[in-house]
Structures are given as C-alpha cells and as structure tokens.
Amino acid sequence: MIESMIGIARTTTRNVKRWRDEGDMRRRWCAAGLLEAEKKFRRVRGHAQMPYLVTALARHAESVTPPRETDPNEDLAA
Numbered sequence: 001m002i003e004s005m006i007g008i009a010r011t012t013t014r015n016v017k018r019w020r021d022e023g024d025m026r027r028r029w030c031a032a033g034l035l036e037a038e039k040k041f042r043r044v045r046g047h048a049q050m051p052y053l054v055t056a057l058a059r060h061a062e063s064v065t066p067p068r069e070t071d072p073n074e075d076l077a078a
Contacts, residue, residue: 004037005037008033012032012036013030016029
C-alpha cells in the first residue's frame with residue numbers, strides 16, 4: 001500500500017520542471033501527490049469496530065500488567 005502511495009506521489013511530481021522556495025514548493029507538490037493518492041485508498045475492513053478493539057486491548061493490558069507500586073513521597077519529589 002505504501003508503494004502505491006509513493007508511486008502516485010512520484011507521478012504527480014514528475015512534471016515539475018522548476019522547484020522554487022527551497023522547501024515550500026517541494027512540500028506543496030508532495031502534499032498534492034499524497035492527496036491524490038488518498039482518493040484511491042480503501043477503508044480497512046472492520047474499521048467501524050476499532051473503538052471496541054481499543055477498549056478490549058486496554059482491558060487486556062490492565063489484566064496482564066501488574067499494578068505499579070507507588071511511593072507516597074514520589075509526588076513531593078516532583
């Protein structure tokens with residue numbers, strides 16, 4: 001997928017003959033190429049369930065990670 005995006009950006013910037021402003025014009029043309037590539041992206045299957053996945057992963061991380069022992073003087077040191 002990343003190669004496709006880079007290829008489309010390369011195609012967009014291929015016809016630029018004169019790069020001006022050291023960096024601004026280059027960034028502008030690259031951004032134009034990436035915006036063109038974005039039109040051809042497809043959604044990931046199951047993208048609507050991503051919030052459920054994040055919640056489930058957080059719940060799993062809490063159950064697997066041991067609780068951290070806190071030092072009562074830790075807040076005073078900061």
